[in-house]
Amino acid sequence: MSSSMKREALLEVAERLFYEKGFRGVGLKQIITEANVATMTLFNHFSSKEKLVEEVLKKREKRYWSYLDRYVELDSDSPFILAVEAHGRWLKEHSLKGDMFLRAIEDYAGKNNEIESIARNHKSKLLRYFQQLAFKKGKENQQDLANQFTLLLEGTTSMAALIGAEEATSHSIAIARTLVQQAS
Numbered sequence: 001m002s003s004s005m006k007r008e009a010l011l012e013v014a015e016r017l018f019y020e021k022g023f024r025g026v027g028l029k030q031i032i033t034e035a036n037v038a039t040m041t042l043f044n045h046f047s048s049k050e051k052l053v054e055e056v057l058k059k060r061e062k063r064y065w066s067y068l069d070r071y072v073e074l075d076s077d078s079p080f081i082l083a084v085e086a087h088g089r090w091l092k093e094h095s096l097k098g099d100m101f102l103r104a105i106e107d108y109a110g111k112n113n114e115i116e117s118i119a120r121n122h123k124s125k126l127l128r129y130f131q132q133l134a135f136k137k138g139k140e141n142q143q144d145l146a147n148q149f150t151l152l153l154e155g156t157t158s159m160a161a162l163i164g165a166e167e168a169t170s171h172s173i174a175i176a177r178t179l180v181q182q183a184s
Contacts, residue, residue, distance in 0.1 A: 001157070003044075003045075006037050006041050006045070007045045009035045009037065010031060010032075010035045010037060010041070010042055010045060010046070010052070010057060011052075011056055011059055012035075012166060013031050013034045013035040014026070014031050014035075014052050014053075014056050015056045015059070015060060015100075017030060017031060017034065018053065018056060018100065019097060019100055020097070022103060022107065023053060023103065023104065024066070024107060025140050028042060028049055028052075031052070034080075047111070049113050050114070050115060053104070053108075053112075054114055054115055054118055056169070057100070057101065057104055057118045057119060057122070058118060060100060060101075060177050061101075061118070061122050062127075063094075064090060064094075064122075065125075067086065067089075067090050067094075068083060068087070068090070068129075071083075071085065071086035071089065072086055074133070076134060078180055079133050079136075079137070080114045080130070080133060080137075080145075080149060080176055080180050081173060081176050081180065083129075083130075083133070083149070083153075084149070084152065084153065084156070084169070084172050084173055084176040085169065085173060087135065087153050087156060087157075087169075087172075088156060088160075088165055088166070088168070088172065088173070089169075091156065091160045091165040091168070091169065092158060092160075092165035092166065092169075094166075095157065095160070096160060096161070097161060098157065098158070098161050099111025099154075099157045099158075101119040101122045101123060102119070103166070104116065104118070105118035105119045105120060118145070122136065123150075123154075126150050126153065127146050127147070127150045128146075129146075130145065130146035130147075130149040130150055131143065133146075133147040133149075134146055134183075139183050140183075141183060145179065145183050148179050149179065152172055152175055152176060152179070153172070156168045156169060156171075156172040159171070
């Protein structure tokens with residue numbers, strides 16, 4: 001296995017384990033064992049567990065935005081609804097157990113500024129995303145609409161753990177339609 005393949009294996013295993021068991025619930029030994037690599041391989045790519053966590057979060061964020069970009073047509077009549085639908089699909093396919101970024105904020109707040117920063121920036125980017133949509137669509141209440149849609153997606157994520165991604169998304173789409181109508 002090439003060095004880049006080993007790095008990817010480490011990232012994939014680490015992401016799965018961190019997601020399933022939490023950042024604190026997983027040790028490097030478990031990641032090394034499940035990725036089937038040597039200890040030195042891990043340390044050749046990541047100088048610490050924190051550096052591995054940082055890379056896992058960056059990779060997950062990149063996948064999330066690529067996922068949203070595939071489904072949201074910015075020129076459509078309502079990219080807001082498409083964003084809610086895409087987020088719901090993401091939850092169903094990749095995030096049934098909650099939000100890895102919120103977990104990172106909880107676990108690393110005040111302990112690791114880089115990890116916390118990556119996670120908080122992800123949330124800020126979501127808010128900016130909706131601000132840009134509102135601006136592009138010529139909405140007058142851009143900041144309010146961005147806040148509302150960001151809260152809607154965050155709430156959808158939380159409720160998916162309780163009632164399932166499909167039902168949470170269905171309710172969120174109904175709310176999104178109301179928000180879009182009110183903003184017209």
